[in-house]
Amino acid sequence: MSDAAEVRQFWQDLGLPGLIDIHTHFMPERVLAKVWAYFDEVGPLTGRTWPIAYREEEQQRIDRLREFGVQAFTSMLYPHKPGMAAWLNSWAADFAARTPDCLHTATFFPEDGAEKYVGAALEQGARVFKAHLQVGAYDPADPLLDGVWGRLADSGVPVVTHCGSGPAPGKHTGPGPIGAVLARHPRLRLVVAHMGMPEYEEFLDLVERYPAARLDTTMAFTGFSEEIAPFPEDELPRLAALRDRILLGTDFPNIPYPYIEALRGLAGLGLGEEWLRAVCYGNAAELFTLDQR
Numbered sequence: 001m002s003d004a005a006e007v008r009q010f011w012q013d014l015g016l017p018g019l020i021d022i023h024t025h026f027m028p029e030r031v032l033a034k035v036w037a038y039f040d041e042v043g044p045l046t047g048r049t050w051p052i053a054y055r056e057e058e059q060q061r062i063d064r065l066r067e068f069g070v071q072a073f074t075s076m077l078y079p080h081k082p083g084m085a086a087w088l089n090s091w092a093a094d095f096a097a098r099t100p101d102c103l104h105t106a107t108f109f110p111e112d113g114a115e116k117y118v119g120a121a122l123e124q125g126a127r128v129f130k131a132h133l134q135v136g137a138y139d140p141a142d143p144l145l146d147g148v149w150g151r152l153a154d155s156g157v158p159v160v161t162h163c164g165s166g167p168a169p170g171k172h173t174g175p176g177p178i179g180a181v182l183a184r185h186p187r188l189r190l191v192v193a194h195m196g197m198p199e200y201e202e203f204l205d206l207v208e209r210y211p212a213a214r215l216d217t218t219m220a221f222t223g224f225s226e227e228i229a230p231f232p233e234d235e236l237p238r239l240a241a242l243r244d245r246i247l248l249g250t251d252f253p254n255i256p257y258p259y260i261e262a263l264r265g266l267a268g269l270g271l272g273e274e275w276l277r278a279v280c281y282g283n284a285a286e287l288f289t290l291d292q293r
Ligand SMILES: [Zn+2]
Pocket: 023, 025, 076, 218, 251
């Protein structure tokens, strides 16, 4: 079976209209080229090679998601330095305008003017934000971001945040720094990317403490990640209990294995079809108020 046929079979067997993938990367070409160059050299960081499975032209990558039956996806992008976020946001607004199945995505960096351009993105209809604490190497509790988190909490627009210490720790990764943000903005719809890998337990604690917080499954439970950071089996009952706050994410196209692996990893948890339906479609459809298509 082809890649796409296997993916379609997966959601058809569950009786779903398709998938919603809240963690996919689309970004300006030269930024994506840098990200790919990083993964080409990531071996020393993780001790593993990271061959990108879908290193293709932008249109091909969009077509692939459509062939997979992904009904809605995102264009996660993130700055690694000041002065970059507003430009990324204008690219992402344009991308969403020409890609109707992409949820309009935006980002930010701790810098003067951040609250202003985040406000502008919200007014333009941004549906989801992305923050990357390892690449950005900033403290999420930086006072320059307090207004940003406040705006996001007030608007109810989710922010997918790479705050765990995988595949490599950063100065401000781990549950502590982002926990300080949640303590100050408890209604923030924080989506902990990668299930908080490798600090799974600590991030489950955090998400259990804050009812608006969520987790995305990006790269978790796959053979690739299980080798580096295995999910503790004892914690499976907590995943079952958090069913309505776990969202499918994949990191497409920057993954070192076929897309179906992400879905097989979820199915392999043995948490049942109801759980898979919620995680792969229902929870995101509700969070983003997407029509049943
Ligand atoms: Zn990602």
